[in-house]
Amino acid sequence: MTSKAAVLDPKARTFSVAPMMDWTDKHCRFFHRQLSRHALLFTEMVTSAALIRGGADWLLNYNDDVEHPIAAQLGGSDPTELAAATALCTTFNYDEINLNIGCPSDRVQSGKFGACLMAEPELVADCVRAMRDATDKPVTVKCRIGIDDQDSETDLRIFVDHMLGAKVDALYVHARKAWLKGLSPKENREVPPLDYDRVYRLKNHVGDLPLMINGGIETLEACHQHLQHVDGVMLGRAAYYNPGLLRGVDALFYGDDVPGISLESLCEVMMNYAEIQMTNGARLNQIVRHMLGLGFGKPGARRYRQLLTVEAVKPGASPALISQAFDILIEGLALAKAS
Structure with missing residues (x-):
């Protein structure tokens, strides 16, 4: 060829x-x-x-x-x-x-x-x-x-x-x-x-x-x-x-002016992805470890990282953990904006 x-x-x-x-x-x-x-x-x-x-x-x-x-x-x-x-x-x-x-x-x-x-x-x-x-x-x-x-x-x-x-x-x-x-x-x-x-x-x-x-x-x-x-x-x-x-x-x-994905939408996408991948044998921590940096510079970043690192390795950890972690960032940003 x-x-x-x-x-x-x-x-x-x-x-x-x-x-x-x-x-x-x-x-x-x-x-x-x-x-x-x-x-x-x-x-x-x-x-x-x-x-x-x-x-x-x-x-x-x-x-x-x-x-x-x-x-x-x-x-x-x-x-x-x-x-x-x-x-x-x-x-x-x-x-x-x-x-x-x-x-x-x-x-x-x-x-x-x-x-x-x-x-x-x-x-x-x-x-x-x-x-x-x-x-x-x-x-x-x-x-x-x-x-x-x-x-x-x-x-x-x-x-x-x-x-x-x-x-x-x-x-x-x-x-x-x-x-x-x-x-x-x-x-x-x-x-x-x-x-x-x-x-x-x-x-x-x-x-x-x-x-x-x-x-x-x-x-x-x-x-x-x-x-x-x-x-x-x-x-x-x-x-x-x-x-x-x-x-x-x-x-x-x-030059793409389509708005970037919101934290709420990203959370939903990653939860759905984790559910599919875990059905195929992946572990939750294998997926969320790449997401730890998402909290960089954001209010609540430390709690966000702790949740994903400590809880994701525990037996029975589910994609719902992603939602809990994202809620920390979303809440932190809302509070920062309000103040």
Whole structure:
């Protein structure tokens, strides 16, 4: 399969929620989709080996009628294996398939995927070509601005030029280099410093190729500033810890003036969703853990979080708990408005 009949609207990449291990599962994405109709959502990284060894039905399952636009992120370094995994993602109707060349964890390095592959641009290019040949969906790469001592602007451009040669459809660039030795992934979220200007200059280098920026972006105002230089922004922890900011995305970045979902409507949607998912074997805490940040900056936030964290894990916890928690936020906002 060599044609590139991509159906993803390029505007979808204007704002995306980053793939985050153990966080952006299907329950998280369903919740985020209620807050933004247009933002591009990503799966957690899934290894190509796990998919082709029989894990596709479990690992790629998602709410197909709700989550689009959605990208599947793959981890791997074997072109043949990645091609097979890409074909599976295509079968599951993902809108984009993304290759992770940015994760710095030791576990990922030991599997020879993630950020360590920036040292092997020829291999990554071979992977991209194999993936493109296996799908008619866009194939993209998420990378860093450098790794360890391979961190000059020239090094980055050499890597990116290989991606251009492989006809990658878009790049997502984390504006902090990855230290593969001596720092934990947590430490690498703060050290070394972010270099947004390097990503801006890289956008000038790649021309018309869509390039999205990631790393340390915390507000929609900051997103707007970045969009003066690049084609899209990607938020990770800021969107997870404060999901309420997603309610402003559609109007600000997509020109959609349909009012965002109210807390009352969101409560009803999430209760209904939890009831269906629990019937299929999910536990309530697996769903509501992604909603804890909804109270960010709101009156009653602490009580809201306590209710969802403490009560949701108890035997017999039901979706009605969601209503109790939302009532705390709704009441708190009403009191604050009245005063």
